[in-house]
Amino acid sequence: MGAGMRVLTIVGIAIFCLTHVAYAATGTATYYTPPYVPSSCYGNQNNGVMIAAASPAIWNNRAACGRMYRVRCTGPTNQGVPQPCRGQSVVVKIVDYCPPGCAGTIDLSQEAFSKIADPNAGKINIEYTQ
Numbered sequence: 001m002g003a004g005m006r007v008l009t010i011v012g013i014a015i016f017c018l019t020h021v022a023y024a025a026t027g028t029a030t031y032y033t034p035p036y037v038p039s040s041c042y043g044n045q046n047n048g049v050m051i052a053a054a055s056p057a058i059w060n061n062r063a064a065c066g067r068m069y070r071v072r073c074t075g076p077t078n079q080g081v082p083q084p085c086r087g088q089s090v091v092v093k094i095v096d097y098c099p100p101g102c103a104g105t106i107d108l109s110q111e112a113f114s115k116i117a118d119p120n121a122g123k124i125n126i127e128y129t130q
Contacts, residue, residue, distance in 0.1 A: 024127040027057065027105025028077055031113035031122075032098075039096040041065035053096035053107040064094045067130055071106060073117040074125045084121035 036051060038044050041062070052071075054064040069092055073085035090112045098107040103123055110119065117124045 024072075024129045025105075026074070026125065026127055028103070029071060029073070029106045029108050029113065029117075029124050029126045030102075030104035031108045031110045031119065033110045036095070036109060041095045041097075047093055047095045049109050049111040050090065050092050051095045051109045052092040052112060053098035053102070054094045055098045055102040055105050055107065056100055057105050058094075059097055062097075067094045068092070069094065069106065069128045069130055071108065071112070071116060071126050071128045074127055076121055077123045077125055081121065084117040084124055086116055086118070088116050090115045 032053065036049070037046055039047070039051075040053075042065075052069065054067075058064050070089050071092060072089040076082070076084050090108075092106070092108060092112050096107075098104070106126065106128060108116075113119055113124075116126075
C-alpha cells in the first residue's frame with residue numbers, strides 16, 4: 001500500500017470514528033422510592049436498585065423495557081438552587097412506566113438518583129444515552 005493510500009485510509013477511519021460518537025439526549029430526572037416491585041415490565045421480578053421508570057417520552061409502547069441508559073446530572077432545574085450534581089454517571093435498566101404527568105424524562109430509583117445528585121434537589125437536568 002502506497003503512502004497516499006495509507007493517508008486516505010487513516011483519514012477515512014478518523015471520519016468514521018467521528019461520525020459514530022454517541023449522541024446524548026437531554027431531559028430531566030426525578031426519583032421514586034421502594035418498593036420497586038411490581039413493575040410494568042417485569043411484574044414481581046426483582047431487578048435490583050439501579051433501575052428506572054420511563055416517561056412517555058421514551059416508553060414507546062413498552063419498547064423501553066429492559067433498555068439500559070447511562071444517565072448523568074448536568075445541573076439543577078431551578079435557577080438559584082445549589083449545584084446538586086455529584087460528577088458521576090449511573091447506568092440504569094428501564095423496568096417500569098412513569099405515566100403521563102411524570103415530572104421527569106426518566107424516573108430513577110432513589111439509589112440511582114443519589115449516585116448522581118443530591119436527592120434534596122428532587123428534579124435535575126440530565127444527559128442520557130442508551
